[in-house]
Amino acid sequence: MQVPGSLYSNLFLTRPSSDEIRVESLIWNRIIEHVPDHYVIPDLQVVAPFVDTNSLITRT
Amino acid sequence: MxxxxxxxxxxxxxxxxxxxxxxxxxxxxxxxxxxxxxxxxxxxxxxxxxxxxxxxxxxxxxxxxxxxxxxxxxxxxxxxxxxxxxxxxxxxxxxxxxxxxxxxxxxxxxxxxxxxxxxxxxxxxxxxxxxxxxxxxxxxxxxxxxxxxxxxxxxxxxxxxxxxxxxxxxxxxxxxxxxxxxxxxxxxxxxxxxxxxxxxxxxxMDTVKYKQLLTTRNEISRPPLKKVITFAGRLVHLKGIEVLIRALAKLKTERNDWICWIVGDGPKRGEYEQLAAALDLQQAITFWGARSDVPCFMAMTDIYVQPSLQDNQPLSVIEAQLAGNAVIVSNAGGLPEMVEHRLTGLIAPKNDEIALYTLLNELLQSEETRRKLGAKARLFSQKHWSxxxxxxxxxxxxxxxxxxxxxxxxxx
Missing domain, CATH: 3.40.50.2000 (Glycogen Phosphorylase B;)
Structure with missing residues (x-):
């Protein structure tokens, strides 16, 4: 079933450039179910020097 | 379990x-x-x-x-x-x-x-x-x-x-x-x-299986009265193929009792073909492209060259040793760990076309040296790469x- 990609925003440290992306829930639910709790995209341990910090969402 | x-x-x-x-x-x-x-x-x-x-x-x-x-x-x-x-x-x-x-x-x-x-x-x-x-x-x-x-x-x-x-x-x-x-x-x-x-x-490497592959033949035959010098691998800068081509250009001024087979493909192929043509080596070097029958080439090879500027442990050197080729490697990366100089092969300084030419000339000159190095390499490889x-x-x-x-x- 196609659902809004925004349902999976918790996986990301950044906002989407479009709110209209739709994804297959079966596939993305499986990802959400299996990734470790602390998992986020992008991997700042590797790409921090290349990422504009203003684009990152501040999480409390 | x-x-x-x-x-x-x-x-x-x-x-x-x-x-x-x-x-x-x-x-x-x-x-x-x-x-x-x-x-x-x-x-x-x-x-x-x-x-x-x-x-x-x-x-x-x-x-x-x-x-x-x-x-x-x-x-x-x-x-x-x-x-x-x-x-x-x-x-x-x-x-x-x-x-x-x-x-x-x-x-x-x-x-x-x-x-x-x-x-x-x-x-x-x-x-x-x-x-x-x-x-x-x-x-x-x-x-x-x-x-x-x-x-x-x-x-x-x-x-x-x-x-x-x-x-x-x-x-x-x-x-x-x-x-x-x-x-x-x-x-x-x-x-x-x-x-x-x-x-x-x-x-x-499955040395027994590879030995069998060496006995198969493809459509290519080696030219009579010429020794075959081979390189097999990706045609990319780090493999040092330009050094080999320049060494061969110098070798051609000395002797014509050899040909060179370059087996493999990659982004640099066109550039290397042009370089070979510019150095008047079109008749001496054949670019075969990517092949799935590399053992057939190794079986017909006299001298195998790995002129890399950087390399770890290329399977093609292992294959050449198993085929009993006289092997020349550069001293880049892990290559010197694969060959004992003057026992199981020869080692040339990397990016040194004159040194490579000198070793190629020496091997072409002496069938005895080629035979001894090849035989030792084969013995070494059957045990070492088990x-x-x-x-x-x-x-x-x-x-x-x-x-x-x-x-x-x-x-x-």
Missing amino acids: VMKILLATFWELPHLGGVWPLMERLAQDFMRQGYEVDILGNHAEYYHLVNRQLKFYKSSYLPLIESHLRQTGLATVPVIYHNELDRYTLECVASSLRLEQYDLIHTHDVISACAFARVKPAKLPLIVNPHGSLPGEIQLLMDSHSAVDRVDHDMKSILHYYRTIEQQGLRSASHAVTSSKWLQKGFVEDYGIAAHHISVFPYG IDQYNTKMMRMYKHVMRSSHDSAPTD
């Missing part, structure tokens, strides 16, 4: 030469011993479990990942951006595989090691098995270009990125394995990885890493 192993790589599978035959052989031998093995590899459109013919199309993952990364600044260096998109896709695919079903993950590059480390269960052992140095290759490319400004800035960013990935991949794995002391030394010196964290044992030895060491390391991970990892 049957041990279940996942062999994985970020690189495309299957492909000619390189990592694929090694992974395929490892999987076949472990399965023959009763273990369960899956092989995960990359493809332009999907990741796939090759042995199960199960495909995970990237189009199911990429649009959402890309929509979140497009405005982060990553896209300003396209090489990094596309690599990251592909890595996160691999992470999503990997997390969908129910990784807890495996007893061990064995990755064959640092990028997939980084990916699996981020999504695997904490207790699941992860082995990283780099077959070369990614930043080393980038550095070599940078050294070979007098690029400035934008391109130069991008190359520096790319070098920094791959160094970080390599370090992260090595650090995040339970254990690392390399085939050469040269790679181990680099990882210890560059990243402060403890030497005992990295096992070193040479590649293995696949049984390689698989035994690998399995012993798997079990050691599994025990250590189980003892030391926190509970989930």
Whole structure:
């Protein structure tokens, strides 16, 4: 079933450039179910020097 | 309980030469011993479990990942951006595989090691098995270009990125394995990885099977009264093929009792063909392109040359030794670990066309030297590159890493 990609925003440290992306829930639910709790995209341990910090969402 | 192993790589599978035959052989031998093995590899459109013919199309993952990364600044260096998109896709695919079903993950590059480390269960052992140095290759490319400004800035960013990935991949794995002391030394010196964290044992080859392949023939025959000089591998800068071509140009001024076969393909092929033509070597050098019958070429070869500017432990040198060729390697990277100078082959300083020409001339001059070096190389190779030895060491390391991970990892 196609659902809004925004349902999976918790996986990301950044906002989407479009709110209209739709994804297959079966596939993305499986990802959400299996990734470790602390998992986020992008991997700042590797790409921090290349990422504009203003684009990152501040999480409390 | 049957041990279940996942062999994985970020690189495309299957492909000619390189990592694929090694992974395929490892999987076949472990399965023959009763273990369960899956092989995960990359493809332009999907990741796939090759042995199960199960495909995970990237189009199911990429649009959402890309929509979140497009405005982060990553896209300003396209090489990094596309690599990251592909890595996160691999992470999503990997997390969908129910990784807890495996007893061990064995990755064959640092990028997939980084990916699996981020999504695997904490207790699941992860082995990283780099077959070369990614930043080393980038550095070599940078050294070979007098690029400035934008391109130069991008190359520096790319070098920094791959160094970080390599370090992260090595650090995040339970254990690392390399085939050469040269790679181990680099990882210890560059990243402060403890030497005992990295096992070193040479590649293995099914020497009995290879011996049979050497007896098969293709449509090509060697020219009468000429000795055959061969190189087999990717036609990329780091293989030093330009050095070989220039050495051959000098050799041609001395003698014409040879021809050269260059077997393989790559982005530099056109440039090397042009260089050969410019040096009036069209009749002397044949570019055969990518071939699946390399053993047939090795069987007809007198002198095998590996002129690399950087290399780890190329399978083509192992094949040439098994074929009993007189082998010349450069002293780059792990190559000097493969040949004992004047016993099982000859070693030339890298990027030195005069030294290479001198050794080629010496070997063409003396059938006795060629015969002795080839015979010693064959003897050495049959023992040193034993696949049984390689698989035994690998399995012993798997079990050691599994025990250590189980003892030391926190509970989930």
